[in-house]
Amino acid sequence: MSLTVRWIRLLMAVSAAGFAGAAYAIRATMDGPIEQYSGAALSAAIVYTIVIFIRPLISPLPAGSAATAYCWLIEFAQLTALPAALSQRSWLARQLLGAQFDLIDVVWYPVGVIPLVAAHWFLQARTRSRTGPTPVEP
Template identity: 85%
Template sequence: MVVSATGFAGAAFTIRATMDGPIEQYSGAALSAAIVYTIVILIWPPISPLLAGGAAIAYCWFIEFAQLTPIPAALSQRSWLARQMLGARFDLIDVAWYPVGVIPLVAAHWFLRARTRSRTDPTPALTS
């Protein structure tokens, strides 16, 4: 999970450094949500994919709507890390892009979990 989160962060910073415009903005929101998803899995590995996805999206939305207050902007002016973690200003479009970063991970997690369970299922197959 640490490698995944680092990869998502690296992708976000690479896009930010090499591109400008909507791709930079939207991919940043989606990738930051993907990072949050991997952190949720790292903190609580047995969590279901759907619950992890819901938690990640809820957290991202909470942070985004908190930007309607002056607190994140004030903290972001003082710290580069706070700016990366909290942002500085509310953007309604980001609210829509957070699920875009999480839904593919939920699907992949669900698929891998089902595949792993089917391989380790001790119940013998029924034969006729």
């Protein structure tokens, strides 16, 4: 594993922890729409960091698409009884799956991903202009 991949993975782990910390801080100090909307956006940002952690050399658009699609999959799965049942039994399941479908969350997931896609694209373009093309991940 290259040094670059290690640094990317470390940055993604730190970023995910930061996004989670921000989400829990907002939840602890605020109530209402800000709490709800920021929670959806920040959870999508965490999923984006997980995608990059798993595939460090992925391009921004596929990473953003994967993160958004995963969030939507989990949200629409909440239309079934399974996530709610699991969430009643486990705090961790509630954090990962949620408990009930909310159409507004579907809109806010891309809001959490789009700025990260833009930053990722900018950093990738800047790095590419300094070092040449990015190697293709096997």
